[in-house]
Amino acid sequence: MLVSWLTVPLLVFSRWTRAGEIPVVGGILGGVPDLELSGVEGFLDATLGVNVATTPGKLRVVENSGVCETTPGVYQASGYGDLTATESIWFWFFAARKNPQNAPLVLWFNGGPGSSSMIGLFQENGPCRITNDSSSVTLNPHSWNNEANVLYIDQPVGVGFSHGDLNVGTSQQAAADVWTFLQIFFKDERFAKYRINKLALWTESYGGHYGPVFSAYFLRQNAAILEKKISGITLNLQALGIGDGLTVCPAIFNWTILLTNIFTYQDPLVQYPGYIAYAAANPYHPLVSPEELAAGNTSWFTPVTGCRDRIIACNAPVWNTTVCSAAQSFCNNNILSPLAGIWDVYYVPTAEPDPYPPSFTTYINSVASTIGAETTWTSSNRNVYRNFSLTGDWMRNSRQDLEFVINSGVRTIIYDGDADYILNFNGVEAMVDKLETVWSPLYKRQKFASYKVNGQVTGIFKNAGKFSYVRIYGAGHEVPAYTFGSLEVGQAAAQMFTQIMRDEGLRST
Numbered sequence: 001m002l003v004s005w006l007t008v009p010l011l012v013f014s015r016w017t018r019a020g021e022i023p024v025v026g027g028i029l030g031g032v033p034d035l036e037l038s039g040v041e042g043f044l045d046a047t048l049g050v051n052v053a054t055t056p057g058k059l060r061v062v063e064n065s066g067v068c069e070t071t072p073g074v075y076q077a078s079g080y081g082d083l084t085a086t087e088s089i090w091f092w093f094f095a096a097r098k099n100p101q102n103a104p105l106v107l108w109f110n111g112g113p114g115s116s117s118m119i120g121l122f123q124e125n126g127p128c129r130i131t132n133d134s135s136s137v138t139l140n141p142h143s144w145n146n147e148a149n150v151l152y153i154d155q156p157v158g159v160g161f162s163h164g165d166l167n168v169g170t171s172q173q174a175a176a177d178v179w180t181f182l183q184i185f186f187k188d189e190r191f192a193k194y195r196i197n198k199l200a201l202w203t204e205s206y207g208g209h210y211g212p213v214f215s216a217y218f219l220r221q222n223a224a225i226l227e228k229k230i231s232g233i234t235l236n237l238q239a240l241g242i243g244d245g246l247t248v249c250p251a252i253f254n255w256t257i258l259l260t261n262i263f264t265y266q267d268p269l270v271q272y273p274g275y276i277a278y279a280a281a282n283p284y285h286p287l288v289s290p291e292e293l294a295a296g297n298t299s300w301f302t303p304v305t306g307c308r309d310r311i312i313a314c315n316a317p318v319w320n321t322t323v324c325s326a327a328q329s330f331c332n333n334n335i336l337s338p339l340a341g342i343w344d345v346y347y348v349p350t351a352e353p354d355p356y357p358p359s360f361t362t363y364i365n366s367v368a369s370t371i372g373a374e375t376t377w378t379s380s381n382r383n384v385y386r387n388f389s390l391t392g393d394w395m396r397n398s399r400q401d402l403e404f405v406i407n408s409g410v411r412t413i414i415y416d417g418d419a420d421y422i423l424n425f426n427g428v429e430a431m432v433d434k435l436e437t438v439w440s441p442l443y444k445r446q447k448f449a450s451y452k453v454n455g456q457v458t459g460i461f462k463n464a465g466k467f468s469y470v471r472i473y474g475a476g477h478e479v480p481a482y483t484f485g486s487l488e489v490g491q492a493a494a495q496m497f498t499q500i501m502r503d504e505g506l507r508s509t
Contacts, residue, residue: 081184141488204478211242448461451496463506
């Protein structure tokens with residue numbers, strides 16, 4: 001049943017943290033909406049009364065608006081790819097500042113689920129950055145379009161400036177829509193020339209789902225085209241980057257870790273115990289009391305009804321969406337949310353709420369008509385998030401897709417910031433250690449090395465064949481938004497990005 005979002009009681013969703021990618025629902029970070037309270041079954045319709053003349057199967061574009069990218073001679077385009085008459089995906093394309101004809105094409109996706117990729121554009125790696133007073137933008141010298149063509153995409157439909165019927169509630173469904181959008185994009189005469197260029201997918205946060213699932217979907221669609229099972233344009237995918245990603249990876253392994261002499265963990269699943277470990281001991285300060293840590297530990301290990309067994313049940317051969325939604329609700333109510341304490345989950349050195357990165361909501365809406373946008377922009381769409389909650393997609397494992405992509409020869413990097421709690425390095429590194437790929441044996445034999453940028457140590461890294469991992473010091477959830485030591489904002493992330501996009505392993509400079 002499709003209903004307007006306006007019919008859903010707003011009390012179901014409490015505040016959303018400042019431009020954060022994970023919503024707070026009913027006071028719980030990453031909570032699950034109470035479907036009984038909402039009184040709604042099925043996906044929500046969020047057409048929001050937009051009345052525009054769409055062009056199904058084609059792009060509607062504003063070229064060279066003069067907004068954000070002001071480097072002379074650098075092309076930009078923004079607008080919509082109309083999947084259908086009632087589903088339009090927003091994009092913003094920036095040509096490379098150097099040699100755009102031959103430069104790679106990079107796709108950027110923020111997470112949520114339900115968060116706009118304009119977050120990445122204005123706060124992280126785009127040609128411009130929002131100023132600290134949120135009033136204007138400044139040119140970003142470490143923009144990722146210095147050497148790559150970058151395409152920022154608001155997806156699924158309903159996110160950011162995208163608008164129309166909300167038919168997506170899983171990462172797999174989102175992948176299908178993004179594939180359709182890219183087919184439209186590459187058929188357009190303005191962008192068809194980029195078909196043969198190297199294609200890369202970079203993402204963060206819920207991108208731990210999006211990155212592996214989208215990439216695997218692209219590769220399988222390519223194979224189906226070559227086998228003449230379907231028609232379409234093959235995508236030249238050669239690189240994947242995932243920052244502070246939620247992959248879940250529910251495999252069991254033997255890991256014993258003693259924290260503050262309180263208790264011992266044995267045989268945990270992979271990423272969720274990272275919240276307990278990070279809350280107890282991280283590079284900055286403990287996040288909660290020993291008693292709260294003990295409560296989180298109990299919530300993890302309680303048989304059948306605890307978080308660990310709920311994640312296992314969600315990823316069993318026979319599972320259902322109710323089980324997975326219940327796993328998300330229980331684990332986030334009892335582990336993820338309470339163990340953050342009073343600290344900002346995206347940057348733990350600061351108490352909640354950290355005003356940085358600054359909001360750009362007012363600014364982007366002030367230029368909306370100039371860039372061709374047709375709705376009022378919001379950082380995250382609660383209805384898209386709710387639809388993903390209905391399917392239990394959050395707790396589904398994307399590890400197998402990640403392994404498939406790596407084993408297919410796609411150069412892959414996993415990166416994170418050591419000041420991020422919400423998807424912290426404990427959980428991410430445990431997930432990486434459990435991957436079973438062609439490069440995994442070599443990776444496990446490697447020792448971490450210091451990662452330097454212009455002689456400044458800014459993290460630790462490993463390379464193994466076409467796989468790399470790096471932990472960036474001083475960075476929160478949005479790694480390119482931060483600096484460390486003598487470096488400029490985004491400088492470390494730009495070096496990492498450039499090395500991977502040149503098909504190199506990470507190396508110090």
